[in-house]
Amino acid sequence: MAVKTAPKSDRTRIIRRWRKNMDVTDDAAYVDTLTTLSEGSVRRNFNPYTDIDWDSPEFAVLDGDERWILPTTDPIGKHSWYQAQSKERQIEIGMWRQANVAKVGLHFESILIRGLMEYAFWTPNNSPEYRYCLHEAVEECNHTLMFQEMVNRIGADVPGMPRLLKWIQPVIPLVAGPLPIPFWFGILAGEEPIDHTQKNVLREGKALHPIMERVMAIHVAEEARHISFAHEYLRKRVPHLSRVKRFWLSLYVPLTMRLLCSAIIVPPRAFWKEFDIPRSVRKEIFFTSPESRKMLRDMFGDVRMLCKDTGLMNPVAKLIWRICRINGAPSRYRSEPQRQHLVSVA
């Protein structure tokens, strides 16, 4: 059977359009923003081995350290089942959980780094996107070093991402070249929940182990730039997509947010088995309690704002956001704190 391919003129038109999309030098405001972000990366960046004194006595990981107990901003830490466990058990679970979040984070960053390189490979000479993507890749490499060092020090042999995602991850970065817009939304689906969770933990002010505190503070500081870039990138391009493409994208976004967010915040099967946590508790912690629903919704206020502003909120998309249980009001500005009382949302 003959395979139907696009006529040659169409194919060259697609490639021409794709190339033109990568040339951003005529957009002065966008170039300025990227220059500011790149200069920020040069001015303020961290090195995992000179900015964290891993061998200082205060960074030692010792048995029975209650600072590893999960904060109440963590859905597991907040649950009565967890709080009813012995202190030793709470510490053990806390260390495993925090190590695994770091491991998922670094797995996710590894995908992002490969995608950044794939995208940057195709950018034309003089593109400010090339420079910014490389700065971001350097920072993410440092984050993966920092997170892996943290996992090693904690000493829990955690698996990180769910198995299925580990199997499909090699192809995800390849999407960044031909389909950068879906790729960047996928990146936001990972960065927004991690950033939101870390900011909440830091805001809560509970005594944390110094490793956790330092690692999170460094990460939050650099992540602000990364999230800014993803937003700027999408704001520049999404409004110019055809209506049909925008429609499909509007359905893809909430589904991706929900799926990737679950992969990141819900611990893998090994966790529930290791600590023999009842199924009912597991369901309640992440899916059915009003607190967990609010947490899910709050994570994506900024993405809802981005979708609203770029024409990705239509009645069908809104329904998908609702089915995925991440619907709600869009943020009024980026990183707007979600202060509403629980009852008003439940």
Ligand SMILES: [Fe+2]
């Ligand atoms: Fe990172």
Ligand SMILES: [Fe+2]
């Ligand atoms: Fe990042």
